[in-house]
Amino acid sequence: MTEDRHRKVRSSKGNAAVGLNEDYRQGLLPLIVPLTLLKHHLNRYPVPDWVNQQVYLHPYPKELMLRNHV
Numbered sequence: 001m002t003e004d005r006h007r008k009v010r011s012s013k014g015n016a017a018v019g020l021n022e023d024y025r026q027g028l029l030p031l032i033v034p035l036t037l038l039k040h041h042l043n044r045y046p047v048p049d050w051v052n053q054q055v056y057l058h059p060y061p062k063e064l065m066l067r068n069h070v
Contacts, residue, residue, distance in 0.1 A: 020033055020034045021034050031059070035057065035059070038057070
């Protein structure tokens with residue numbers, strides 16, 4: 001991939017994040033959607049340890065997380 005292509009991909013991912021945040025702000029999405037996207041990006045890049053210890057990134061105990069099974 002050329003550098004120009006890399007920039008476009010990064011920009012489109014950023015635009016998607018901004019769109020999700022705006023949808024959350026308007027009450028169209030639950031908090032878990034932008035948080036999941038943020039955590040995904042934080043796992044892809046090196047960040048200081050204190051970032052992953054933020055309560056905001058883990059607002060609910062695991063026992064209260066969404067379940068996908070019936």
